[in-house]
Amino acid sequence: MLEYLPPLNDHNLPYPDTIHPIVVHFVIAMVLFAVLCDAIGYFTRNPRLYEVSWWNFFFATISIFIAIIFGQIEAGLAEPYASVEKTLNLHSLLGWALSGIITAITGWRYVVRLRDPKELPVAFLGVGVLLTGLVFFQVYLGDLLVWVYGLHTVPVVEAFREGSLQ
Known part of the structure; x- marks a missing residue:
C-alpha cells in the first residue's frame, strides 16, 4: 500500500512545502480582523463593520478546519523528536479547541x-479579546515549532534521518 504514496522530499513532505502555515495565516488574519472590526464598529457606532466582522468569522470557521487537516498531516510526517513533542501536542490540542471556540463564536x-x-453586546467584545489572546498563544507555539525546533526544515529532517535527533 505504501508504494502508492508519493515519496517524501527533503522537508519530509509528499508536496513541495508545508501548507498548514499558509492556510492558518488566513485564519489568524480573519479572526484578528473580525475582532478589530467589531471593536472599531462598536466604539465608532458604525454597524457596517459588524457585517465585515461576520463574514471574516464565517470564512475563518471554514478555513480553520482546512488548516487543522493539513496541520495533522504535517505533524504526523514531522517525526517529532522528544523535546518537541510537548509543544506539538499542545499546539495540536489548542488548534482543535480553537476550531470549536471559533465555530461557537x-x-x-x-x-x-x-x-x-x-447592535453588538459588550460581552461579545470581551470574548473577542479572549479569543485574540488564545490566537496569539497559538501563534507563539507555532513559531516555536518552526523557528526553534525546526520542524520540516531541511537541516532538522536530515539530522533526524541520520539518527542525530531522538
Missing part, C-alpha cells in the same frame, strides 16, 4: 446578527 455572532445587525 461564529454561531453566536450569527444569532446576534439575526436579532439586530446594528
